[in-house]
Amino acid sequence: MSNAPLLEVRGLNAWYGESHVLHGVDLDIREGETVTLLGRNGAGKTTTLRSIMGILRLREGAIRLRGEDILGLPLHKVAQAGIGYVPEERGIFASLNVSENLTLPPTVSKDGMSVEEIYELFPNLYERRSSQGTKLSGGEQQMLAIARVLRTGAKVILLDEPTEGLAPVIVQRIGDVLTALKKRGMTILLVEQNFRFARKVADRFYLMEDGRMVNAFPGHELDARMDELHEVLGV
Amino acid sequence: MSTIFGIPAPALFGQILIGLINGSFYALLSLGLAVIFGLLRIINFAHGAQYMLGAFAAYLLLTYAGIGYWPSLILAPLLVGLLAVVIEKTMLSRLYGVDPLYGLLLTFGLALILEGLFRYWFGAAGQPYAAPQQLVGAYNLGFMFMPIYRGWVVIASLVVCIGTWLLIEKTRLGAYLRAATENATLVQAFGVNVPRLLTLTYGLGAALAAIAGVLAAPIYQVSPLMGTNIIIVVFAVVVVGGMGSILGAIITGYMLGVLEGLTKVFYPEASNIVIFVIMAIVLLVRPAGLFGREE
Incomplete structure (x- = not known):
């Protein structure tokens, strides 16, 4: 059963109030894979994560973890x-x-x-363990947000734009962390705008547009598809 | 006899003590209100009724079951907390998604019903409740006589306030509570059963009010309207301290109690309004309260 997806999303529809934001999204992640969602702002990447997590409640379709809905x-x-x-937004608590x-x-x-x-x-976090959470730098807060879910023993990690607004040296540090997690066999669903960052860690890509999955391809095809992606993503 | 600012020392210290006693009740009650408001975003107008229920629970336990003051100090808050848990589960929890005004109206209505029921059963007049044997009498402090029971109230309320503060600031449960106060959805997304946390918090807030009620029973009489009289002042205390600030509620409670006592010595005419005057000034200068954070 090693080929059965660990996380399986089928025909996922979601709504913010009256507005229909996800239209039949399908998604598979196998154990140990890192999968990246690409797409413009507003394409539905974050919404997909929030729907899988259950933060967004108005949903239809199926989300299965190890076959269980x-x-x-x-x-x-x-x-x-x-x-x-x-x-x-990292969600570090100020209090x-x-x-x-x-x-x-x-x-x-x-x-x-x-x-x-x-x-x-994350030696930085140890040094600052008694500081108020929101007094950390943006990069440290991102490390803390990642570290927080590593402690829980979660099987799948949903990671929403971990490099957003961070300096290149910090982005590289986060890349190293993700590589280390991959080695440990962690399964990761990543939302990322930063190609160069994503290509280092992603096994496969999904491309989203207007709340739909429009394409899926393995990581090694990224370079060959650059022109096509630039067009869809407008970058 | 020695005088301070032209006031006889015993009179001055006597009023400070009365202020500390009132402040103890303000602190306990505003602490519960602050805990509830911080997490549930509900202005618990039933808080005065829950304080009254605490006092009545002690009175009824004694009258009908022969259960005395000390066990009541534990039992009454448990009973009132349990009732609050039922209220939260069956009614309040349905109002979390809607305008906070609904929660205010519901709890206000519940307060009216509870106070009406007890007035119907026991009349508006107060029932006496004796202080426990061990706490009858007074100490001579040299400069004044201090009734033992009143000293006990100040100490007990300090212990409960500090205990509650430690629970919130230093324990894992408290960390859940603080985090959920900031972002309940995210805390629940981390796997914490936030609906249960909300229920427990409302129960805890009501239990704090009930502890204040039991402590108050031997000082004031046990009466159906005892909550109505104090709760308006307590709301002013919460506004001065800063809605939702735990430490602010405690410190402001004692501070305003003592200030009210001092006003009785130096300018008695203003003693009933001094807290509200301070509230007005604080609202003008620092709308979020002395310890509150701007949102």
Whole structure:
């Protein structure tokens, strides 16, 4: 069964109030894969992550984790089922210090990293463990947001634009972290605008437009498809 | 006899003590309101009724079951907290998605019903409730006599306030509560059962009001309207402290209690309005309250 997808999305429709924002999205991620969603701003990438997570509740279709439908679960059960979420806005809590932020999400399996391992991977966070969470730099906050879900033992990580607004040296650092996570067999669904960053880590790409999946291709075809992508993404 | 600013010392310290006692109740009650408002975004108008219920629970436990003050100090908050949990589960939780005004109206209506029921059953007059044997009498502090029970109230409320503050600032449950106050959806997306956290928080807030009620029973009489009288002042305290600020609620509670006591000594005519005058000034100068954060 190793070829069965770990996370499987079928015919996903979603609405913000009256407005229909996802139109029959299909998506597969196998265990250990890193899959990247590409698309213009407003194409529905973040909405797809929020719908899988269950933050956006007005949905139809199927979302299966290891074959089990999680679409009907209450929000907190989705994380408990093994999905970790790193939101675009990072979601670091101002009223919690770094170490409280790190240990906030309850662990969902025994496979998570220990706090010691995490501080080894992110020495900056260890040094600033008593600082207020939002006093960290943007890059450190992003590291903290990623570290936070690594501790829980989530099977799949939904990562929304981790490099947005960060300096190149920090982007590279985050790339190293993702590579390390891949080596550990982590399954990652990444939303990313930064090609150069995504090509290093992604096994496959999906292309979204107007709330639909319009294309899917393996990572090594990225270079050959550059012209086509530039046209769709307008970059 | 020694005088301070032309006031006899015993009178001055006596009023400060009364201020501290009132401040103890303001602090306990505004603390509960602040905890509830911070997380649930509901202005709990039933808070005064829950304080009254705490006092009545102690009175009824004693009258009908022979259960005395000390067990009541635990039992009454448990009972009132349990009732609050039922109210949250069956009614309040349905109002989270809508305008906060609905929560205010619901809790206001509940307060009217509860107070009306107890007035119907027990009349408007207060029922006496004796302080426990161990706390009867007074200490001579040298400069004044201090009734033991009143000293106990100040200490007990300080312990409960500090305990609640530690629970919120230093424990894992408190971290959930603080984080959910900032962004409940994200905390739930991390796997925390936020609906249950909301229920527990409302129960905790109501239990704090009930503790204040039991502590108040031997000082004031147990009466159906005891909550109505104090809750308006407590709302002013919460506004001065800053809606949703835990530490602000505690400090402002004691501070305004003492200030009210001092006003009784130096300018008695203003003692009933001094808290509201301060509220007006704070609203003019710092609309978010002394300890509140601008949103």
